[in-house]
Amino acid sequence: MSTNPVLEAARPAARAVPVRRAFQLREWLEREAVFSWLMLTPPLLFLLAFLGYPFCYGVYLSFVRRPVAQPATFVGLGNFVNLWSDSIFWQAVWNTFRFTGAATVLKLVGGLGMALVMHQNFRMKGVTRALLLLPFIVPTVLSTVAWQWILDPGMGMFNRILMYVGLVTQGPSWLGNPTLALVSVILVNTWRGLPFFGITILAGLQTIPTELMETATIDGAGSWQRFRYVTLPLLMPVIFIVTTFSIIFTFFDFQLVYVLTGGGPANATHLMATYAYSISMGGGQMGLGSAAALAMVPMLGLVLVAMSSYVRKA
């Protein structure tokens, strides 16, 4: 700041007022309540625009008959009644539950194993950890196209290996057989989601104090008992969070099935998300498609409520 008395004297008296105002504005801005709201407003607006609005619009659409490029007609619960009697919808619901359940269990067990191994000390640990993250990092569409090749019955790596080791003379049709097609999409989802479980549980493992392990060892606990009575209970909060997230992601999974099978063969891999998409974007029935998509929300809600109440009791 200038201390020249000549310059100070030359400053007009009125200049003091805006300085005072600016000072007040700064004070106001720096109040915790004001500043926190200022910081919160952009993300809130963003969420409202890109999450709240589409969701509310989706809810609205689910109560109207609204073909593409045509005005909406209110039908009340008509779309839901329509879905209730739609056998493909129920097949998609059943597939979604089987897909989510199997993939989540596989990811949980596999991820826990992965984390326990990664928690050990061995050479190239850092590189191995980084490589294990790859399935999670590679864009789903890209990795799914690679899986299409891997699962190809004639040229695919899976069947080549099976034939090479002499397990089969002709490999199975992974994406042509309805049961195997569902198994295949579950396997690919598990492959993609495993690192998420592995890394998150590893982070949980690293917060467990070594003293607890040492104490348990001194008390005579074996490695299984240390895992069962020390590691696992302390990991439960992390496992709960990671499983919840995974159920949500898996329940709403779309890309994988869309690219790998398109919901076929004969709807064997159609999930609620892919079916809702095919009704609205393919069939042009925006109302019916929104109802199918919205039906996922209470179903998923029930699963999550049941899961959290089970964990609380446990």
Next chain:
Amino acid sequence: MARSDCFRGSTSRRDFLKLSVAGAAGATVGADWRLRKASAKPAQITFLRESSYVKEFDDYFKNVLIPRYQQDTGIKLVYEIVAAGGSAVPRLVSIVESKAPVDAGWVQQEWLYREALLDVSDIAEEVGKQQGGWYPEIKSLSVWGGKWKSVPFGNIGQTMVYRRDWFDAAGIHTFPDTWEEFLEAGTKLKKAGHPYGMSMGHGFADNNSWLLPLLWGFGGQVVAKDGKTITLDSAETARAVDYVRKLYKDACIDDCVGWLDPANNKAFLTSQISCTNNAMSILISAKRDLPDMGKVIDHALNPKGPKGRFHSLVPVTHGIFNHTPDPEAAKHFLRWLMDPKQVAAWYRSAFMYHAPFLHAYDRDPEWDKEPRFKPDQRVLETGKLVSWPAPADRKAGEVVNKWIVIDMFAKACTGVPTKAAIADAATGLKQIYG
């Protein structure tokens, strides 16, 4: 603590807020809103198409037609390409719903959004008169309520694509003329290690292109001409379903029941299958990349059934979205594009991959350059829309997009009894047709 120390740096909160506001404003101003005045000449026309399986086709548009249009009119032409394989219809639906800045395009499955398309009767009638007239079947798609809602461009011919060398080796020197002969030949070929690969998955062309003609050839129909009466559950349909089950078991590769559209190209070009139903793309790829295989591939019309020979059209039509800010400019572009000076060379650039719906091109010299492509043109003689004999409307579109007929056959191939497979499909149809 009144405030966190982390905010006490060289950048104050106010600076941060100013930066944020300035950044947001900058982004807004910089965005291409493409506001245009209807009265002024448009700055550009955006034309959307699904990427072609024949690279030369898109290349010709980009390298020849775009500069020519810009030179002729001074209007910038933007060619927006959507990836092939099922993403075009969702893109078109979202364009219609959000009134996205696209003026014209290949309006796939236009039955979903005809209300959003401009009347182009003047162009279609003028082009038809000038170039030998339109094939009648395409009018069932493009003309709606007495008005042309799109200008037909061409049909992507779907024919039987087969390995002539393997057929010869099995003692089959001419392609089977009937579905029964087709089964007989396939049984021999599968025993020789060269099964057929007939797509039955949730694709969009290669499944309908043989299953619907087969159903029609056996005398089955999904919905009657009135567009209301469901006619699927019939003895003819049952015979077609039984036939497909047997064909799948005795003559096909297991995997084909779940194939999406690119799968049969891949299987054919890797010598896993001896025959499939596809467009020209397999032969074009083989000639380019696998010349030895390219020499032994041939095309044939679909076999005929007791009720005749049928083909399923994969029509390409161009329409104009009625939200275009400058309808006259968009119509001028479409008229210019369909002028023989432009369109004839564009057809030829892709070896007539799009068989023109205009009779003037029936005997175009381009067809003689590769006689194996001729069946792709002859498809137009017996080609029907997927909705046939019902009108190509929204409901028919829903049947296609829910794969109701395709899944009926696929279910039968994976163990569901014929009666149950047909009943499931009929239930699905009832839900759509009420």
